Every structure is written in C-alpha cells, then in structure tokens.
Amino acid sequence: MSPYEKTYEMLWDCEYCSEKKLLGLSQRFCPTCGGPQNPAKRYFPSDADKVAVEDHPYVGADLTCPACRQAMSRRCNNCSNCGSPLQGGREVAMRGQEQQGQGGAWQPRDAGPMPPQGAAPAPAKKSRAGLVIGLVVLALVVLLVLRATLKKDAEVTVSGHEWRREIAVERFDEVEDKGPCSSVPSGARIVARGKAEPTCTTKRSDNGDGTFKEKKECTEAVEQCTYKVERWKALSSVKETGGLDREPVWPVLRLREGTCRGCERAGEKTEAYKVSFTGAAGKEFSCSWKDAAKWRAYTKGAKFKAKIRVVGGDLDCDSLKP
Numbered sequence: 001m002s003p004y005e006k007t008y009e010m011l012w013d014c015e016y017c018s019e020k021k022l023l024g025l026s027q028r029f030c031p032t033c034g035g036p037q038n039p040a041k042r043y044f045p046s047d048a049d050k051v052a053v054e055d056h057p058y059v060g061a062d063l064t065c066p067a068c069r070q071a072m073s074r075r076c077n078n079c080s081n082c083g084s085p086l087q088g089g090r091e092v093a094m095r096g097q098e099q100q101g102q103g104g105a106w107q108p109r110d111a112g113p114m115p116p117q118g119a120a121p122a123p124a125k126k127s128r129a130g131l132v133i134g135l136v137v138l139a140l141v142v143l144l145v146l147r148a149t150l151k152k153d154a155e156v157t158v159s160g161h162e163w164r165r166e167i168a169v170e171r172f173d174e175v176e177d178k179g180p181c182s183s184v185p186s187g188a189r190i191v192a193r194g195k196a197e198p199t200c201t202t203k204r205s206d207n208g209d210g211t212f213k214e215k216k217e218c219t220e221a222v223e224q225c226t227y228k229v230e231r232w233k234a235l236s237s238v239k240e241t242g243g244l245d246r247e248p249v250w251p252v253l254r255l256r257e258g259t260c261r262g263c264e265r266a267g268e269k270t271e272a273y274k275v276s277f278t279g280a281a282g283k284e285f286s287c288s289w290k291d292a293a294k295w296r297a298y299t300k301g302a303k304f305k306a307k308i309r310v311v312g313g314d315l316d317c318d319s320l321k322p
C-alpha cells in the first residue's frame, strides 16, 4: 500500500436556516437563505459524506475580514462582502488534526497543529476517558501521600524470627522466541517466517480554507521470524529456611554443570531476615532485612514503639524504637 494524500471539502451547517452539510470551499453562502458561512463552525464530514476537491491549489488558510468578520480566501485582496482591504485580517480557527483508529472512528490527535497565529485557540475538547484517568491518578497520589504521612503510634512485641536463603537454578536449553528476522541471534534455528503486514494510519488536518487534507501513512513491513535458540533460562529455585535456633545456611545445589543442553547453573542468590511483631489486640506485623546482625538484635519478647500506617495498616519498619 502506497501513501496517498487527498483533499476534501469541510462541511458547515447554516446558522440562519435548517440547511446542513454545506460545502466549506464551494459554498461560502447558504444557497437557501444566503446566510454567510461561519468558518469557526466547519467540521470534518463522515466518510460517507466526503466530497473530493480535484486539483486544489492551496494558498493558505482563510482570512477573517477585519471589518465585517466574513471569511475570505487568501486569493482575495478585498472583502467581497463589504469591500474592506483584508490586510491585517486574522486566520480563521481550524479543527485539530484527527487520526483514524481501529474500527474506522476518527479521534483527535494530541500532537495536533498549533492554532494559527493571532487566532483564538479552539477550546480544547477534554475527552471523558482523559477525565477518568486524571481522577484515578489523582486518587492514587492522594492515597500515596496519606500512606506516607498518616501514621498512628503503637507498641509492638517481638514474637518470632525467620531467615530465608534462596538460590535460583537455571538450565541451558532450547527455547522458542519471536522477533524481526533481521535481528535473530546467531546460532538460532528459524522455524517459521511470518508474513509482513505494514501498519497504516490515516490522518486528516484542516487546511483552513474550507478543505481538509487526508493522508495515509504506512510503516515499513517487518518480516517476523519464529526461531529456536539455546540459552540459559530460569528453571526453579532451592531454598533453606529456619529460625533463631538454626544458623542461616545456603542451600546445597546438586547441578549437572557444563554448557550442554540440559546443563544447569546457579542463578541469583537472595536472603531475607524477617522479624514478626504482635501489636494491640493480637495484630501481626513483620519487617524484613537483608542484614542478619540487625535481625538478631531484636530479642524475642522485647517491646518497641512504632508507627502504624493508617492507609494499608502495616508497620513502618523504619520507625521501630526500643
């Protein structure tokens, strides 16, 4: 599919009678009542109502007559309505750029063209979806702020200790992956090639002279490959746990070492030292550290002053004080 660019008439509805869908370029006055076209009320037609303009010489957006406010083509030197010179007339307001989405519906584009110089910017249409997203984000921010600031004092008692040491195990194996054929890793075996489909978007923008331009742009088609390649991948993990009564140890791995298919190796090592606390009314809390010495320092049965977050109801582990 090759890109194309076509020019069509914008439409307008007469403000003085019931005439609708008049042509922006060819009908500057209502054929029924003679009422003048208001360029600020021009709109994009539906795909069914599109009227093409052949060999349209574009000379720029219309100017508003400084004397009678009638929109005039840039080709004119003087207003055909009142005779005033058009010099100093402002450009008419234009519709924002739109993009055709899936299903063929037209949506405004965020990165539309700037409003013409001197013209009042068209009022931004806030979409309902944008408003909902904004409210959700605002609510989340408020919750985060409340979580960080709203805390109540409490007394907690150390009730238990647990350590956990874990080592991930990886296996060298054949895995299937997908990607552009141009970036298949070396040593990979291609098992399938996907038909390349370009993605196209159609955009339309107001020319400001009663017409608009529709342009289709397609991205280059990228051929997709499915391939098999040997690489290390996560297989499982082995862990050891215990309390204060057992010295922390790393789990012992029995691996089939090497770089054969099916060979194994140790992956990431992680350790965590958790202290459990009991608060008022038997409520349980816990804090985890990576430092075993810090963990041991919390003697079982010892009481600590602490802050409990009102939002979330958990213990602020940095607030613990004897």
Ligand SMILES: [Zn+2]
Residues within 6 Å of the ligand: 014, 015, 016, 017, 018, 019, 030, 031, 032, 033, 034, 035
């Ligand atoms: Zn009319």
Ligand SMILES: [Zn+2]
Residues within 6 Å of the ligand: 065, 066, 067, 068, 069, 070, 079, 080, 081, 082, 083, 084
């Ligand atoms: Zn005029």
